[in-house]
Amino acid sequence: xxxxxxxxxxxxxxxxxxxxxxxxxxxxxxxxxxxxxxxxxxxxxxxxxxxxxxxxxxxxxxxxxxxxxxxxxxxxxxxxxxxxxxxxxxxxxxxxxxxxxxxxxxxxxxxxxxxxxxxxxxxxxxxxxxxxxxxxxxxxxxxxxxxxxxxxxxxxxxxxxxxxxxxxxxxxxxxxxxxxxxxxxxxxxxxxxxxxxxxxxxxxxxxxxxxxxxxxxxxxxxxxxxxxxxxxxxxxxxxxxx
Numbered sequence: 001x002x003x004x005x006x007x008x009x010x011x012x013x014x015x016x017x018x019x020x021x022x023x024x025x026x027x028x029x030x031x032x033x034x035x036x037x038x039x040x041x042x043x044x045x046x047x048x049x050x051x052x053x054x055x056x057x058x059x060x061x062x063x064x065x066x067x068x069x070x071x072x073x074x075x076x077x078x079x080x081x082x083x084x085x086x087x088x089x090x091x092x093x094x095x096x097x098x099x100x101x102x103x104x105x106x107x108x109x110x111x112x113x114x115x116x117x118x119x120x121x122x123x124x125x126x127x128x129x130x131x132x133x134x135x136x137x138x139x140x141x142x143x144x145x146x147x148x149x150x151x152x153x154x155x156x157x158x159x160x161x162x163x164x165x166x167x168x169x170x171x172x173x174x175x176x177x178x179x180x181x182x183x184x185x186x187x188x189x190x191x192x193x194x195x196x197x198x199x200x201x202x203x204x205x206x207x208x209x210x211x212x213x214x215x216x217x218x219x220x221x222x223x224x225x226x227x228x229x230x231x232x233x234x235x236x237x238x239x240x241x242x
Contacts, residue, residue, distance in 0.1 A: 064093055071102040080113065122153070125142065143203040
């Protein structure tokens with residue numbers, strides 16, 4: 001699952017001026033729901049209340065949406081991101097939000113993480129795997145940097161005609177103000193769950209869960225959460241043996 005270098009360059013350009021913190025941006029809207037999932041799975045693996053004790057790496061941190069929210073929940077965050085424009089927005093927003101000292105950002109690529117073996121107890125990579133140049137190398141690097149007993153949390157897009165219809169044919173045509181800009185997605189870069197399972201297993205990661213990420217009612221409001229329907233997007237976690 002290696003993609004042309006030009007594909008990654010195009011993605012970096014899109015994310016440089018993506019409007020990460022715009023209230024209409026879909027990724028911004030679902031940040032809290034994603035962080036609820038992350039916190040719940042960290043505590044499932046490492047124990048209740050443990051999110052506040054973790055040093056977490058976000059691979060593909062973009063404009064810093066997840067890093068900021070998880071830092072507010074007590075985690076120590078490091079974000080690595082190839083797009084200089086996205087990093088500039090993330091750093092500026094963190095400073096304006098008063099959390100600049102609790103989040104560290106670095107420019108770099110998922111396929112070559114500049115960290116020592118076993119550096120992080122938790123690594124997250126959400127809405128990123130379908131954008132990297134080499135999925136196999138990315139998972140290999142994540143496994144290397146993940147500490148023994150640590151948890152890797154991911155989500156990505158399933159390579160189905162329904163996902164293509166929803167995200168590209170409809171989304172990128174009619175919902176550009178929500179962040180579904182033309183060129184954001186490449187159908188061939190979507191990843192079937194069976195393909196991701198195989199890559200995770202090849203790198204010695206033990207899958208704890210792989211489920212759909214779908215709409216649901218939560219305390220009277222529409223939100224996203226884990227469920228059975230994986231035909232558009234799916235989320236999950238894996239652990240590294242001790």
